[in-house]
Amino acid sequence: MLRQLTISELTGRLARRECSARDALRSCLDHLAQVDGQVKAFLSHDAADALAQAEAADRDLAAGVTPAEKPLLGVPIALKDVLCHRGQPLNCSSKILGQFVSPYDATVVERLKAAGAVVFGRLNMDEFAMGSSTENSAFWTTLNPWDTSRIPGGSSGGCAASVAASECFASIGSDTGGSIRQPASLCGIVGVKPTYGLVSRYGLVAFASSLDQIGPFTKDVRDSATILQAIAGHDRRDSTSVPQPVPDYAKALTGDLRGLRIGIVKEFNIGGLDPEVDAAVKLAVKQLETLGAEIVEVSLPHSDYAAATYYIIAPAEASANLARFDGIRYCARVDGRDPAELNSRTRGAGFGAEVKRRVILGTYVLSSGYYDAFYLRAQKVRTLIRNDFLKAFEQVDAIVSPTAPTAAFKVGEKSGDPLQMYLSDIFTISCNLAGICGISVPCGFTKSPKLPIGLQVLGKPFGEETMFRVAHAYEQSTDWHRERSPLA
Amino acid sequence: MSDFDIHYVAKLARIELTPEEEQKLGDQLGNILGYVAKLKEVDVTGVEPTAHAFPLVNVVRPDEVTGSLPHDEAMRNAPAKAGGLFVVPKIVE
Numbered sequence: 001m002l003r004q005l006t007i008s009e010l011t012g013r014l015a016r017r018e019c020s021a022r023d024a025l026r027s028c029l030d031h032l033a034q035v036d037g038q039v040k041a042f043l044s045h046d047a048a049d050a051l052a053q054a055e056a057a058d059r060d061l062a063a064g065v066t067p068a069e070k071p072l073l074g075v076p077i078a079l080k081d082v083l084c085h086r087g088q089p090l091n092c093s094s095k096i097l098g099q100f101v102s103p104y105d106a107t108v109v110e111r112l113k114a115a116g117a118v119v120f121g122r123l124n125m126d127e128f129a130m131g132s133s134t135e136n137s138a139f140w141t142t143l144n145p146w147d148t149s150r151i152p153g154g155s156s157g158g159c160a161a162s163v164a165a166s167e168c169f170a171s172i173g174s175d176t177g178g179s180i181r182q183p184a185s186l187c188g189i190v191g192v193k194p195t196y197g198l199v200s201r202y203g204l205v206a207f208a209s210s211l212d213q214i215g216p217f218t219k220d221v222r223d224s225a226t227i228l229q230a231i232a233g234h235d236r237r238d239s240t241s242v243p244q245p246v247p248d249y250a251k252a253l254t255g256d257l258r259g260l261r262i263g264i265v266k267e268f269n270i271g272g273l274d275p276e277v278d279a280a281v282k283l284a285v286k287q288l289e290t291l292g293a294e295i296v297e298v299s300l301p302h303s304d305y306a307a308a309t310y311y312i313i314a315p316a317e318a319s320a321n322l323a324r325f326d327g328i329r330y331c332a333r334v335d336g337r338d339p340a341e342l343n344s345r346t347r348g349a350g351f352g353a354e355v356k357r358r359v360i361l362g363t364y365v366l367s368s369g370y371y372d373a374f375y376l377r378a379q380k381v382r383t384l385i386r387n388d389f390l391k392a393f394e395q396v397d398a399i400v401s402p403t404a405p406t407a408a409f410k411v412g413e414k415s416g417d418p419l420q421m422y423l424s425d426i427f428t429i430s431c432n433l434a435g436i437c438g439i440s441v442p443c444g445f446t447k448s449p450k451l452p453i454g455l456q457v458l459g460k461p462f463g464e465e466t467m468f469r470v471a472h473a474y475e476q477s478t479d480w481h482r483e484r485s486p487l488a
Numbered sequence: 489m490s491d492f493d494i495h496y497v498a499k500l501a502r503i504e505l506t507p508e509e510e511q512k513l514g515d516q517l518g519n520i521l522g523y524v525a526k527l528k529e530v531d532v533t534g535v536e537p538t539a540h541a542f543p544l545v546n547v548v549r550p551d552e553v554t555g556s557l558p559h560d561e562a563m564r565n566a567p568a569k570a571g572g573l574f575v576v577p578k579i580v581e
Contacts, residue, residue, distance in 0.1 A: 433541075
């Protein structure tokens with residue numbers, strides 16, 4: 001089935017003219033029409049615009065444009081509803097943006113298009129990327145293609161579910177505390193959070209600016225490397241984008257782990273870790289050893305403070321970033337007698353409960369009298385967390401752990417208790433605080449019901465080559481990535 | 489967190505809450521603040537704060553004129569506009 005191919009398989013067929021970009025898009029859109037009523041990954045999609053892009057790709061293919069020139073030529077790729085796509089609606093799965101239409105393309109969208117991709121659709125998410133299940137979407141909850149009574153993870157739940165359901169060949173999301181890796185893990189696909197500063201955030205609606213990064217969701221590690229290659233690199237429109245050359249990630253996919261030292265984290269033996277997840281990850285570690293890696297125990301002594309640090313820093317930054325949703329320049333305005341009342345009413349009516357919680361929390365920890373006790377202290381603990389990682393990376397080339405402590409949970413299971421929901425990010429958030437890179441790759445399934453389990457591989461700052469090398473070697477020595485969900 | 493005044497902080501955040509929301513969010517935020525208070529256990533003496541994992545300083549671009557959004561494009565999402573300007577309630581009497 002065309003839609004079930006990986007990007008490298010599809011681009012091979014396109015280059016050999018065995019199928020057209022139109023066929024590839026059609027296979028996705030036809031399937032989307034069939035299964036998205038069950039998965040509910042897409043908020044909307046502009047089929048006519050996508051078709052025009054696919055036809056342009058077919059003209060390029062006919063003119064002899066090669067994969068070396070346009071590595072994603074004719075590949076349908078969908079976007080999380082947090083990235084600006086010129087002329088298309090943008091809501092961040094919130095009510096507050098009303099009928100907003102993006103006036104420009106995000107840098108990643110420009111780069112995907114320059115690489116030949118057919119960019120389409122808006123994928124559901126937790127409102128403003130705040131959540132771990134998509135239950136905080138103002139529209140609806142996306143469901144897991146492996147079991148539609150369960151959540152797909154979040155906040156980029158639509159991204160993960162759409163790829164796992166073969167509604168697109170890949171998708172692009174954002175990760176502030178695990179929002180790419182956790183849903184990738186729960187939906188049985190690959191998801192990458194690049195090192196902070198590697199991918200331009202221009203055109204990404206900001207949640208927590210010092211933690212947000214954009215990254216791909218794909219069916220295998222090679223496809224993620226191909227997409228990251230296309231979207232990474234300096235952009236002068238994002239002043240936090242790092243001006244250094246991007247290495248050739250495909251060259252890192254050697255399949256060989258000899259000579260590498262891989263760390264397992266002493267402090268990650270926590271309560272609440274599901275026994276089946278624990279067993280799958282332990283088997284994966286054995287497999288890495290079989291492939292030639294040396295396994296070393298490392299210590300991240302401040303791990304236990306990562307969640308508390310994150311839930312001060314991220315809401316603080318969010319409270320500042322979300323101040324722009326004021327009902328003046330855009331938003332579904334609710335009028336008031338003066339601008340302050342207009343702001344308060346607009347935000348009271350437009351923001352959902354989780355966004356209100358976090359903006360109010362962030363406002364509090366930044367307010368006069370509490371700044372030092374909360375925000376400044378959290379920034380200092382962040383330094384300690386980052387130093388823990390830098391020290392560990394003096395001993396090892398990569399670190400592995402579970403991506404999430406459990407497989408996909410039931411819709412409604414955690415939504416009543418925000419703190420419980422926050423703790424489902426326990427293995428992923430320290431990566432964002434430390435500014436390093438991470439990937440989730442499938443590493444097994446729970447028995448009954450059959451739900452995917454993910455292995456997280458963390459790399460040094462700008463250590464994507466080693467991260468990809470480890471994830472790829474592991475993936476290629478197992479069959480987990482060949483499994484497709486019942487709705488694929 | 490006995491001194492956490494949800495009504496006051498929501499006002500600072502410019503978010504209008506119903507009394508029911510105030511009650512519910514206030515309780516939940518109390519729990520969360522109780523949890524994050526564990527950072528008080530950490531000895532941070534002499535530790536520099538991290539604002540950004542990779543702080544870049546003095547990022548500038550060449551001072552060149554480049555293209556920008558046309559005026560009407562920039563205004564297209566305005567909830568109320570007149571004469572190419574955003575309309576807001578009266579600020580000064």
